[in-house]
Amino acid sequence: xxxxxxxxxxxxxxxxxxxxxxxxxxxxxxxxxxxxxxxxxxxxxxxxxxxxxxxxxxxxxxxxxxxxxxxxxxxxxxxxxxxxxxxxxxxxxxxxxxxxxxxxxxxxxxxxxxxxxxxxxxxxxxxxxxxxxxxxxxxxxxxxxxxxxxxxxxxxxxxxxxxxxxxxxxxxxxxxxxxxxxxxxxxxxxxxxxxxxxxxxxxxxxxxxxxxxxxxxxxxxxxxxxxxxxxxxxxxxxxxxxxxxxxxxxxxxxxxxxxxxxxxxxxxxxxxxxxxxxxxxxxxxxxxxxxxxxxxxxxxxxxxxxxxxxxxxxxxxxxxxxxxxxxxxxxxxxxxxxxxxxxxxxxxxxxxxxxxxxxxxxxxxxxxxxxxxxxxxxxxxxxxxxxxxxxxxxxxxxxxxxxxxxxxxxxxxxxxxxxxxxxxxxxxxxxxxxxxxxxxxxxxxxxxxxxxxxxxxxxxxxxxxxxxxxxxxxxxxxxxxxxxxxxxxx
Amino acid sequence: xxxxxxxxxxxxxxxxxxxxxxxxxxxxxxxxxxxxxxxxxxxxxxxxxxxxxxxxxxxxxxxxxxxxxxxxxxxxxxxxxxxxxxxxxxxxxxxxxxxxxxxxxxxxxxxxxxxxxxxxxxxxxxxxxxxxxxxxxxxxxxxxxxxxxxxxxxxxxxxxxxxxxxxxxxxxxxxxxxxxxxxxxxxxxxxxxxxxxxxxxxxxxxxxxxxxxxxxxxxxxxxxxxxxxxx
Numbered sequence: 252x253x254x255x256x257x258x259x260x261x262x263x264x265x266x267x268x269x270x271x272x273x274x275x276x277x278x279x280x281x282x283x284x285x286x287x288x289x290x291x292x293x294x295x296x297x298x299x300x301x302x303x304x305x306x307x308x309x310x311x312x313x314x315x316x317x318x319x320x321x322x323x324x325x326x327x328x329x330x331x332x333x334x335x336x337x338x339x340x341x342x343x344x345x346x347x348x349x350x351x352x353x354x355x356x357x358x359x360x361x362x363x364x365x366x367x368x369x370x371x372x373x374x375x376x377x378x379x380x381x382x383x384x385x386x387x388x389x390x391x392x393x394x395x396x397x398x399x400x401x402x403x404x405x406x407x408x409x410x411x412x413x414x415x416x417x418x419x420x421x422x423x424x425x426x427x428x429x430x431x432x433x434x435x436x437x438x439x440x441x442x443x444x445x446x447x448x449x450x451x452x453x454x455x456x457x458x459x460x461x462x463x464x465x466x467x468x469x470x471x472x473x474x475x476x477x478x479x480x481x482x483x484x485x486x487x488x489x490x491x492x493x494x495x496x497x498x499x500x501x502x503x504x505x506x507x508x509x510x511x512x513x514x515x516x517x518x519x520x521x522x523x524x525x526x527x528x529x530x531x532x533x534x535x536x537x538x539x540x541x542x543x544x545x546x547x548x549x550x551x552x553x554x555x556x557x558x559x560x561x562x563x564x565x566x567x568x569x570x571x572x573x574x575x576x577x578x579x580x581x582x583x584x585x586x587x588x589x590x591x592x593x594x595x596x597x598x599x600x601x602x603x604x605x606x607x608x609x610x611x612x613x614x615x616x617x618x619x620x621x622x623x624x625x626x627x628x629x630x631x632x633x634x635x636x637x638x639x640x641x642x643x644x645x646x647x648x649x650x651x652x653x654x655x656x657x658x659x660x661x662x663x664x665x666x667x668x669x670x671x672x673x674x675x676x677x678x679x680x681x682x683x684x685x686x687x688x689x690x691x692x693x694x695x696x697x698x699x700x701x702x703x704x705x706x707x708x709x710x711x712x713x714x715x716x717x718x719x720x721x722x723x724x725x726x727x728x729x730x731x732x733x734x735x736x737x738x739x740x741x
Numbered sequence: 742x743x744x745x746x747x748x749x750x751x752x753x754x755x756x757x758x759x760x761x762x763x764x765x766x767x768x769x770x771x772x773x774x775x776x777x778x779x780x781x782x783x784x785x786x787x788x789x790x791x792x793x794x795x796x797x798x799x800x801x802x803x804x805x806x807x808x809x810x811x812x813x814x815x816x817x818x819x820x821x822x823x824x825x826x827x828x829x830x831x832x833x834x835x836x837x838x839x840x841x842x843x844x845x846x847x848x849x850x851x852x853x854x855x856x857x858x859x860x861x862x863x864x865x866x867x868x869x870x871x872x873x874x875x876x877x878x879x880x881x882x883x884x885x886x887x888x889x890x891x892x893x894x895x896x897x898x899x900x901x902x903x904x905x906x907x908x909x910x911x912x913x914x915x916x917x918x919x920x921x922x923x924x925x926x927x928x929x930x931x932x933x934x935x936x937x938x939x940x941x942x943x944x945x946x947x948x949x950x951x952x953x954x955x956x957x958x959x960x961x962x963x964x965x966x967x968x969x970x971x972x
Contacts, residue, residue: 586806589850590831593843603832605817617817619832642903642910643937644819646791650834676907692904694911716911722899724911738816740911741790741899 264376265351266312266322266344268293268329273306273338285338292332296325309351312344326371345374349443350383353390383446384419391418391440406433406440418444459495462562463487470509470555477506477556478534485529488561492569498522499563501623502529504536509554514540516599517564518591519623529561535595590622599623608632611639611699613648613726613738638699640714645726645738652735655727656681657690657717667713667729671698680717680725682736688719696729716740763800763853763880766824768943771932772920773892778853778882781875787895789857789884791819791936792918795943796882796894798824800853805829808847810836811857812884822941841866848879857884892922899936900951913939915951 273286286306293308294300297315302308312322319325326342333340343354351374358372374382392407415421421429422444430438463484471477481504492498502520507513518524518532537556590602603619608628610616616639618629630636657665659675666674673696681687695715702708712730719725724740762777770776778784778800786793789812801807802824809815813834821827831851836843840859847854848870862870867889874881883890896916903912916936921929933946 583806583850586831586850589808589846589848592846592849593833596839596843596846597833597835597837601833601835603834605827605830605832607818607821607827613816613818619834622831640910642912643914643939643941644816644822646794646816646819647789647814648816648818650813692901692909693907694904694909695907716904718901718904718911722901722914722916724901724904724914739814740901740914741896 264312264316264322264344264346265309265348266316266326266329266342267303267307267309267348267351267355268333269341269343269352269355270306270333270338271341275305285336288336289333289338289340292336293329295332296329303348303352307352307355309348316344322373323371326373330370340370342371343374344372345382346376346379347446349394350374350379350446353386354382356390380446383444384417384422386418388415388418388421391443394440394443403436403440406436409433461488461491461495461497461566462560463491464558464560466558467556470557472555474534474537477537477559478530481533481559481561482526482530484559484561485524485526488529488563489526492563492566496569497563497566498569500565500567501563502532503560503562503564504529504533505558505560505562506533506537506540506556507558507560509557516595519587520563522569532591532595533559535592539595539597594622609634609636611636611701613640613645614650617648638697640697640716640726643740645740647739647741649737649739652728652737653683655683655725655734655736656687657727657734658687665734666732667696671696671713677715677717680719680727682725688721690717691720692718763805764803766795766799766943768932768934768945769795771945772894772918772930774922774925778880779891780852780878780880782891783871783874783881783883783887783889784892784894785883785885785887785890787885787893789815790896791823791914792894792896792916793855793882793884794820794825795823795936797853797855800880801825801829805852806831806850808833808844808851808854809856810844810847810854811840811859812855815855819937819941822937823943841870844870844881845873848873848877848881852879853882854879855882855884858887862887890922891924892920892926894918894920896936897931913937915946 268289270286270289273282273289275282290300290302290308293310296319297310300308300310312325316322316325319328322344326344330340330342341355341358343351343356343358345351345354354372354374358370388410389407391410392404394403410421415424421441424441426438426441429441433440465480465484467477467480488502499520499522501517502524503515503517505513505515514536516536518529520529524532593602600621602622604622604626606618606620606626606628608616608618608630609632610630615630618627620626656679657677658679658681659665660678661675663675665677668674677690677693679687680690693715696713697715698711698713700709700711702710710730712728715727715729717725717727722741725736726738726740727734727736729735762775762779765773765777773784778796784796786796794815797807797809798820806829807825808831810833815832817825817827817830817832820830831847833843833847836859838859840856841862844854844856867887870881871889896918899914899916901911901914903909913935914937916934917931918934918936919929919931921927933948933951935944935946938944
């Protein structure tokens, strides 16, 4: 960090690199990629780089400048390196982030005026106050002053109307008067104008690559040696994580075959798996992958495993594991092992745990969550959900609604009007494929209009409960003039 | 609200160790020869429905993990109403062609597996699963046909109440359930149950309350009346 080795009150030298062409990375994917590469280049000069806003990054200049032989030399090298990527950049160096940003902007303006000759502006420590004082108050306009009542733009306009043209004029006002007249935002702007911007840079060290990989040359066609290697790999992975005091929520196992195909799966880890446990998962994954394909011929074409990679996913601080005392059911070892074996055979999404939630339709009220994932209902259960079907819950909820035909005594299809009026009493119900059955009791229509504000999800439906003469009861809906059966009660 | 059916584990006659049966809801005890699901056995229910979920509910509430394989339409809300603990439930909606391996894996982890086989099980597959079952002391509940099942249950008739001609809503269903099987379960038993009762649970139905119950003597005396009442 830039503040290291400084005494209190000593201003920090900040270098700002600004690429005006990349201010809007949303406009194309190319710009976003280029911006990423520019930041990577700057990171090569100083690892602790903060991206202030799109196209602008900043870092503490004192250390790198000393290493590279002065601020000017460092700035010239950075602009040259960035120019190699085909991007024009401007560099400003000053005391504090605000002044450095203004310096970079000044160099941008000066450079375009002078034909792009000097894209670097270095404001010496002693000159920062003078540099700031000469700036017009309009530079406050695009500052985020964190004021609810007064935006930067309004403040700049107000100051100009009061006859305060430059930051120097503004800074000359007493703090107390500024605070009482302009509030919190004004006080913060005043601090900026006086060069007291002391926000430290929130630089983030580049993430270390904690994944481990092992190449097999020649490719390994049998599973056992791969599993054996996986155990050693997992030990390395755990050591790397433990050295940083981290643990991972999931571990990704990625195996690449000779023909370029990859088998990748994420497994729950939570810091609980031993190296042997990870190796077990590698074996399940390889077995599942082999049995999923069409056996021998498939295996021959796939060749062997060339690369096995274990990558930690979702790193968290290792804080030990506290099991629930009561309340939540924690799957025991046996259950987890069984579930994961099935997941290895059929895929992560094949083993589900139901989570009860709320909702107006029976199919919304249960959220199936893959085993090992966070359990959270899609719709909260503690809301009133007006319009849901009350009473007994259906024993069968069809995952795909079944088409049905409902006819009256004369054999005419029963329809529901827009005003929820029935054309006739339902007399026969034929669920897709099955012969029609006599309706012995029915109730409805119960209308439901959902999400009318969202054209993609909006639907209007009328629900019915029907009992047929075989004793079964059905939950049927009419939507867009068609009868559908959603659930069965038996 | 207290659970309507406290799942009381049935004490084992040997004392100590794991009890030889998994508990069932009190209303269902009369249907099963030992008042519960005998560990290591296969129980077959003719068709998937609330009866299957009701048979699993008490054991799940008692702490057993329960796997449900091959039944994507299982209504978990109704199951929770019957007492099933959804936190201790694993669903494998599509076990696919390798379903015997899937069921064997589930039986390793869960004490109770409710299965609707996607295809008719060959004899060897059945033998292998039954062997796994005996080893793991679990119970396999099959929705469908399973030759050699120790107990077989089916719903013979059912009648819903609460729904009129264009009014009302489904309230409760009165069902006649019969059970038979092999060995000690060979004697057929029949019970009238509210499945579900108005509170979502299961209750023994009093013959006098049954909406279409007609005593046998009266059936014999007035056959036309039966047709009228039976609809």
